[in-house]
Amino acid sequence: MKKPPITHLVIDTSSSSEDDTGGCDYCLVPMTAEYVAYLLDTMDEVRRLHRTDKAVYSLECWDGSPAFLQFNEQLQELRDVDGDPAVDVPRGEPILLTADPEFSEEDFQRVDCRTVQVSGDEAWWTAYVKGTNLRIESAHVEKKTLLRVLRSLGGRRQQPDRCKRAHISPAIRRIHDLLYLDMQGGREFYTPDKSWDADTLDAIAEVVAEFIPRPPQARS
Secondary structure, eight states: OOOOOOOEEEEEEEESSSSOOTTOOEEEEEOOHHHHHHHHHHHHHHHHHHHHOTTOOEEEEEOOOOEEEOOOHHHHHOBOTTSOBGGGSOTTSOEEESSOOOOOGGGBOOEEEEEEEEESSEEEEEEEETTSOOEEEEOOEEHHHHHHHHHHTTOOOOOOOHHHHHTSOHHHHHHHHHHHEEEETTEEEEOTTOOOOHHHHHHHHHHHHHHSOOOHHHHO
């Protein structure tokens, strides 16, 4: 029997204060196929950037999706997609729900600066308790969990257009690297505003000459 779609995640949180969570013990995030695909696409982008610059670890984006709440009796009575009590889900792992838990307004805490942060294989949500400098961060949700959510919602990821990538000429790739890659401390990194000096232009001319020979009058 096919399980119903996973529509919400409940994720436990940590706080910048060891003694105070500001009433934000859990994070509630609605799930749609479009939103999960966006998170997975952002993971792809982080991995692409990391290959160019090892210092890139994650991207942080403004995100109004998450809500933060205090532990309550209703949460204790919830069951996850597998029918297990929500309270039995190990700490640090998301509770996968198949319906909106419909918490009351009093359960939610007022927060500011809500974000989602995405690394190459995880996503997590953050906020500040309104009127304080108390920072709340959810546990991290792994890529494999998001893929499970996407499948349950009937969503599919578009495969990258490998044909177009295969037709990128190695010469174009070499010219791109000459224009935009730089070295520092023995490490290559992407520099969109790299200045192009005479040596760069000479190197590009040599690449071009490999494929388009200079006319005789230019060589004389």
